[in-house]
Amino acid sequence: MATLSTQFLGKKFKNPFVLASGFMGVTGLSMASAAKHGFGAVTIKSLSLQPRKGHPAPVIVEFDRGLINAVGLSNPGVKEGADELALAKKEAGVPVFASVFADTVEHFAEAAKAVSKAKPDFLEIDVSCPNVDNEFGTPFACDPKAAYDVTRAVKKAVPIPLSVKLSPNVPHLGPIARQVEKAGADAINAINTLKGMVIQPEARRPVLTNKFGGISGPALFPVATRCIYEAYQSAKIPIIGTGGVTTGRDAASHLMAGASLVGIGSALHFRGLDAAKTIGKELLEFMELEGYKKVQDMVGLAHEA
Amino acid sequence: MKLSAAFEMVRLLEVKNENPSTKTFVFEHDLGAKPGQFVMAWIPTVNEKPMSVGGDEGNTFSLTVANVGTFSEAFQKLKPGDRIGVRGPYGRAYQLKGKRVAMVGGGFGSAPLRFLAELARKKAVHVDFIQGARSKDRLILEKDIQKLGCHLHVATNDGSKGKKGMVTDVLAELLKANRYDGVYACGPELMMQAVGKLCEKHATYCEISVERYMKCGFGVCGQCDCGGLLTCVEGTVVDYQKIKDNPDFGRIHRDASGQKHFFK
Ligand SMILES: Cc1cc2nc3c(=O)[nH]c(=O)nc-3n(C[C@H](O)[C@H](O)[C@H](O)COP(=O)(O)OP(=O)(O)OC[C@H]3O[C@@H](n4cnc5c(N)ncnc54)[C@H](O)[C@@H]3O)c2cc1C
Numbered sequence: 142m143a144t145l146s147t148q149f150l151g152k153k154f155k156n157p158f159v160l161a162s163g164f165m166g167v168t169g170l171s172m173a174s175a176a177k178h179g180f181g182a183v184t185i186k187s188l189s190l191q192p193r194k195g196h197p198a199p200v201i202v203e204f205d206r207g208l209i210n211a212v213g214l215s216n217p218g219v220k221e222g223a224d225e226l227a228l229a230k231k232e233a234g235v236p237v238f239a240s241v242f243a244d245t246v247e248h249f250a251e252a253a254k255a256v257s258k259a260k261p262d263f264l265e266i267d268v269s270c271p272n273v274d275n276e277f278g279t280p281f282a283c284d285p286k287a288a289y290d291v292t293r294a295v296k297k298a299v300p301i302p303l304s305v306k307l308s309p310n311v312p313h314l315g316p317i318a319r320q321v322e323k324a325g326a327d328a329i330n331a332i333n334t335l336k337g338m339v340i341q342p343e344a345r346r347p348v349l350t351n352k353f354g355g356i357s358g359p360a361l362f363p364v365a366t367r368c369i370y371e372a373y374q375s376a377k378i379p380i381i382g383t384g385g386v387t388t389g390r391d392a393a394s395h396l397m398a399g400a401s402l403v404g405i406g407s408a409l410h411f412r413g414l415d416a417a418k419t420i421g422k423e424l425l426e427f428m429e430l431e432g433y434k435k436v437q438d439m440v441g442l443a444h445e446a
Numbered sequence: 447m448k449l450s451a452a453f454e455m456v457r458l459l460e461v462k463n464e465n466p467s468t469k470t471f472v473f474e475h476d477l478g479a480k481p482g483q484f485v486m487a488w489i490p491t492v493n494e495k496p497m498s499v500g501g502d503e504g505n506t507f508s509l510t511v512a513n514v515g516t517f518s519e520a521f522q523k524l525k526p527g528d529r530i531g532v533r534g535p536y537g538r539a540y541q542l543k544g545k546r547v548a549m550v551g552g553g554f555g556s557a558p559l560r561f562l563a564e565l566a567r568k569k570a571v572h573v574d575f576i577q578g579a580r581s582k583d584r585l586i587l588e589k590d591i592q593k594l595g596c597h598l599h600v601a602t603n604d605g606s607k608g609k610k611g612m613v614t615d616v617l618a619e620l621l622k623a624n625r626y627d628g629v630y631a632c633g634p635e636l637m638m639q640a641v642g643k644l645c646e647k648h649a650t651y652c653e654i655s656v657e658r659y660m661k662c663g664f665g666v667c668g669q670c671d672c673g674g675l676l677t678c679v680e681g682t683v684v685d686y687q688k689i690k691d692n693p694d695f696g697r698i699h700r701d702a703s704g705q706k707h708f709f710k
């Protein structure tokens with residue numbers, strides 16, 4: 142009998158599916174609801190030191206092959222956010238990821254300290270949002286040195302296992318994955334959204350007020366697989382493979398590219414609120430059919446060819 | 447195949463004045479909406495906001511918009527021939543029950559309920575429609591509601607029309623005298639909470655519309671959470687029994703950042 146239950150950095154997971162940051166993760170009870178709907182772990186919407194309203198609407202729309210968003214990292218700030226994290230810890234019954242972002246290395250460390258009070262199981266740093274470069278400049282995840290510095294600073298500041306969320310908006314992910322590992326990261330999350338644009342032809346303008354946005358969902362899927370593959374080639378720390386997964390076979394692909402866990406976000410739209418359950422059922426069917434007993438048995442298989 | 451762009455650009459056909467600050471806008475488009483559902487309406491270069499569907503005639507649909515801020519003010523300035531973007535319809539619709547129902551509308555909440563009343567009357571359901579407002583000149587859609595053959599009951603805070611008092615005063619009396627198969631409410635949350643409590647006392651099925659700050663409208667961003675309920679997909683219309691013990695209901699809502707605010 143195949144099973145979806147797995148291990149990651151010494152913690153038990155009932156399945157490999159992690160609710161991606163920015164999805165249903167505004168409140169503690171919403172994260173608990175995601176867990177009830179089948180997620181093996183949940184991530185809070187990324188938090189910053191100060192509250193942010195985000196960009197003016199429209200900020201998220203669907204197009205025929207995915208979603209494009211420029212939410213602009215809206216969040217209630219680390220203080221209220223830490224309360225929501227603590228509530229998620231209490232109510233979700235699955236591992237909880239905190240997520241923070243900031244403008245400078247020092248502020249990253251400060252934000253990490255602030256959320257560590259809520260005792261999340263894991264901490265993720267979002268160094269890869271493509272929608273705030275006007276404000277923040279080039280994302281840390283697009284420069285190996287900057288990625289090293291921010292990882293190092295956060296790792297020193299808090300004792301919580303650290304995942305670094307990388308960006309697909311680079312020609313080669315390998316060098317960045319290596320630097321992040323060298324700086325002490327415990328895991329890599331690949332990937333955040335891919336910078337894109339959707340134009341409404343009748344209105345003669347981009348649909349997002351921010352004009353540019355991050356592509357997620359099916360359109361992102363092969364890009365994510367490539368990034369996971371590159372990260373696995375370059376670093377030994379475990380990978381959370383995120384991007385475009387909407388079916389059990391998609392999940393298997395990310396695992397085979399090298400992911401140990403699978404991040405899921407946009408599938409909540411394409412498959413509904415029970416996406417994790419549905420995809421889990423499909424993955425289990427795939428495993429039975431192909432003769433895999435454990436999720437771990439599939440990790441990195443695509444590299445053996 | 448679905449359009450590759452996100453919105454349907456729809457043409458405004460007609461504008462009707464409802465009261466000094468509220469207008470109904472009729473757009474040309476086969477939306478396929480049911481009463482209780484909403485759309486995200488985009489005025490390019492201005493903003494995008496959720497709006498309840500006030501009617502759907504197949505080739506046209508309508509929105510009733512109250513002027514309260516920047517976006518709704520820009521809406522009031524739209525002229526026939528202008529185009530806006532819509533996506534949707536989104537959300538859960540009202541589930542019409544039985545042969546005799548009551549509806550309780552406050553503010554622009556009467557617009558989606560008029561749409562529900564239209565459906566009810568097509569099925570020859572008896573409708574007691576209670577509408578509340580601060581004063582007589584704030585009421586909307588009175589004639590349309592009466593034209594459908596509903597029994598209209600009005601409550602105004604200042605007594606300028608109908609009963610002086612609250613919609614719940616009228617509902618309390620009606621619930622004593624009648625047995626309803628369902629009561630449907632849309633309006634300020636504390637009003638709907640009071641409606642729900644009254645219905646519970648009379649063991650009457652009740653649905654209300656719980657609305658929170660929205661960004662996506664289709665269940666991904668999590669901004670519209672109400673104590674673990676994603677209002678844009680699991681609502682906005684909910685069975686009062688399913689929401690009454692929700693820790694945020696009637697207490698807490700959140701703004702665009704996700705910061706908490708308390709209902710007054
Ligand atoms: C499901 C739903 C259906 C709605 N239906 C109607 C309707 O039929 N007619 C109508 O006139 N209005 C409706 N609204 C309210 C409408 O979406 C706007 O909130 C309103 O037009 C005010 O926007 P503004 O920019 O003019 O004012 P602002 O000054 O920007 O906002 C005034 C208040 O509106 C609320 N608000 C603003 N933006 C949003 C948002 N994106 N989501 C939810 N609340 C927000 C906030 O509480 C804010 O304090 C509905 C809201 C929801 C959630």
Ligand SMILES: Cc1cc2nc3c(=O)[nH]c(=O)nc-3n(C[C@H](O)[C@H](O)[C@H](O)COP(=O)(O)O)c2cc1C
Nearest residue numbers: 161162163187210267332333357358384385406407
């Ligand atoms: C609306 C939206 C908001 C997001 N917000 C965040 C965020 O705050 N922090 C973050 O690290 N990633 C954020 N992301 C990226 C997702 O976590 C994820 O990496 C991406 O959507 C790819 O996965 P998917 O295709 O399964 O959605 C967001 C994505 C979307 C669509």
Ligand code: FES
Nearest residue numbers: 661663668670678
């Ligand atoms: S508005 Fe985005 S989940 Fe409801």
